[in-house]
Amino acid sequence: MREVLEAVDGSALYRWAHACVTGIEKRCEEINDLNVFPVPDADTGTNLLATLRAAVRAAEPLSTDERGSDASAVARALARGAVTGARGNSGAILSQVLRGFAETTTSRRLDADVLRSALRRASDLALEAVSVPMEGTIVTVLAAAADTVAGEDATAPLSRVATSAADAAAEALLRTPSQLAVLGAAGVVDAGGRGLVVILDALVEVVCGAAPAREAFLPPAGETAATGSEHTCGPAHVVHEVAGQDYEVMYLVAESDRERIADLRARLCSLGDSVVIVGDGSDEAPTWSVHVHCSDAGGAVEAGLEAGRLHDVRITCFVLDAARAEIPDVTPPRAVLSVVEGPEAAELFEQEGAHVLRSDGAVTPDELLTAIRGTGRREVVVLPNGALPAQDLIAVGAQARADARDVVFLPSSSMVQALAALAVHDTGRLAVDDAFAMSEAAAATRWGSLRIADERALTYVGTCEPGDGLGLVGHEVVVIERDVVAAGCRLVDLVLGAGGELVTVLLGAQATEGLGERVADYITSRHPGVEVMVYRGGQSRDLLQFGVE
Structure with a gap:
């Protein structure tokens, strides 16, 4: 029952x-x-x-x-x-x-x-x-x-x-x-x-x-669209004739208000059609998501800049996408392979479309090579996330290329940098252009981690004792605090001191209940306008890992 x-x-x-x-x-x-x-x-x-x-x-x-x-x-x-x-x-x-x-x-x-x-x-x-x-x-x-x-x-x-x-x-x-x-x-x-x-x-x-x-x-078998083409296809000239616009533009607007958003809507309606502007309903720091089809993508973005602070701008060209759809695929699209620690982090990366190699413990060159081959793709972009030294990556790349695979290793040292890279990944671009965009996104993401000292040690900022909270920027200890939450907050202040719009936090397996929430609350109270996204990662050593974009 x-x-x-x-x-x-x-x-x-x-x-x-x-x-x-x-x-x-x-x-x-x-x-x-x-x-x-x-x-x-x-x-x-x-x-x-x-x-x-x-x-x-x-x-x-x-x-x-x-x-x-x-x-x-x-x-x-x-x-x-x-x-x-x-x-x-x-x-x-x-x-x-x-x-x-x-x-x-x-x-x-x-x-x-x-x-x-x-x-x-x-x-x-x-x-x-x-x-x-x-x-x-x-x-x-x-x-x-x-x-x-x-x-x-x-x-x-x-x-x-x-x-x-x-x-x-x-x-x-x-x-x-x-x-x-x-x-x-x-x-x-x-x-x-x-x-x-x-x-x-x-x-x-x-x-x-x-x-x-x-x-x-x-649709019934054999049914055709008004254009005379099969419904499931989307030729470039058909898209242009139906839509009358070349681009889909989307972005998020913060630090605005209803009056400026109303003006933005009017501007976008004059530029194109399919204008949809939605808000999150927040009273304190509202965010609006904006969508428009237009022939002047730059004009649509400029209109948004006048309405508030923009982020997560996405521009799609209908004609180009439709033209690509008309070209037969001679090879499968490239894959992104990421080395990931933690079960929840693995699920998160898979949801973002990446192939995952779990590194709970250690990853060997042979395991990475097997994972590259296991993608079944000729082009593979690898996010190593600090799991292997450069010499091992070079050796793996040489072996993979011997199998007629094009392998690119991106300079990502952490999972949060890899997430930033995945956010701009686009299989529609040439491999070299895609790898460059992803590398830029990873490099632009400042990252830190919070962990607990397991032994007495001399660090760049002094001597830590077992149980101390350690804040690291990259691989260097920059904060030592007896209280773990205090260490996390000090670390956030240091990394956000150079600015930032988005903080992504991955909680580790040993993170105490409420740690992520307390750090997120601290960020929003001390750094107004900064968006915070907190996910469960499940990594074993870091209590939390965060990236700033």
């Missing part, structure tokens, strides 16, 4: 987020194949998946109590992660669905009444975010779910409300081809709406114990 929940606590909400990731992973190709609006670039499923993964990562650092029982804390973390990690038009709108849950889940549990309010708030936020809402899109499907549950009996249990929302969304999805001409011509339903159905079905699965059974919403 499956348990049916009458309310969702933090643990169940966290399970829902993971179920959403799993569901989109299974349907990602289907959703990408449905993607014809606003441009047929076949990435809606990919964007939804990246956004959801960012949401889950933001909730991972919550304390055991919060993640276990406090639905409000989990909802806020999911929304914050989704906004800052939003990818594409659909990802930005999805972030507002999660924000709707965050703003209405004000207690430790989410019940039927809260779900009704959450869907209504999510629908309102999505409509506000999209500059020109179109019938037949994810916004329409979301509104149908919100309207349906609003009409449910006030005494209806959570299981009924959740099921009604998912069924209403699925029914609305089937109507989208008759509401949006480009969908009808292609014989498909809206891709973003399909993703929303997956997400609501995942909620039903968590609440009721089983997800609704639904058929794939694929």
